[in-house]
Amino acid sequence: MKSNIFTAKRPFSTSHSSVDSEEIKKFQLLAHKWWDEEGEYAALHSMNDIRVPFIRDTLLSMSSNYQLGNPLSGIKILDVGCGGGLLSEPLGRLGASVTGIDPVEDNIRTADRHKSFDPVLAERIQYKSSSLEEIVEDSMETFDVIVASEVVEHVADLEMFIKCCSQVLKPEGSLFITTINKTQLSYVLGIVVAEKIMGIVPEGTHEWEKFVPPEELERLLESNGFSVRSMKGMLYNPLSGSWSWVQSTSLNYALHAVRAGAPPQPHATDTLPETDVQQHSATAGTAGTVPDSAV
């Protein structure tokens, strides 16, 4: 088959993967637990109370044209590391067209099954068992928005992951990341208290070494053509089971970055030979006299 814009592969190949097989084993064991609101993923369920409005309101503030009830209608979102679809579903209900990908096949099975309970989501969400680099290699599809929520602290190669994000995001598209900072406080609260003492998440869920300092993430984003537009701290209260926004990013944080726009297209007049430019300028104000070559 001849390759065309839909079937051609991007010139990207890699001998290694962003996927860490040890991480996959951990998520595999919990693949049937995603939708237990009181279970291991309870904190991700309640994180929706702040991350969904963050994504929705940021996108709406960048657009002048949206439908009441379906404010994200027409927006194509890639939810990388979607797990059981906890974030894909509310984004789909806001009208977005969501592709959720996850390297753990059983997560995708759980997500697909849960989606089937709501007929509204059938057309809006598609799930695929895939890594981000497979998406980059296998299709020329691009997205308006990428979300990677609580994922980057699990990947094997963060630089490659961010590079892949820039390859599947449209120019001026938005990237939303939530993750955990690498500080002494995140060791004490995120590993010792959350995993070993309170059991908020199962022991071994996180490796402190893989937590991501915001400065490092910002540097990687900027060197891959993104500009970070906002970054804010998130705090989980284990007693109320709720999240709130805080100034400090020393524990969890969320960021919004925008991929640089396409380089400006040369204006039609810029490409004309000098004589045509002169003729164009001379005639531009007169209806019907602009030569075809100049428009």
Ligand SMILES: C[S@@+](CC[C@H](N)C(=O)[O-])C[C@H]1O[C@@H](n2cnc3c(N)ncnc32)[C@H](O)[C@@H]1O
């Ligand atoms: C903590 S869960 C977050 C799930 C979902 N984003 C949410 O917030 O509800 C992390 C997810 O990332 C997936 N994951 C791990 N490594 C990944 C990688 N290299 N690329 C994409 N997803 C990955 C895991 O399988 C898991 O489903």
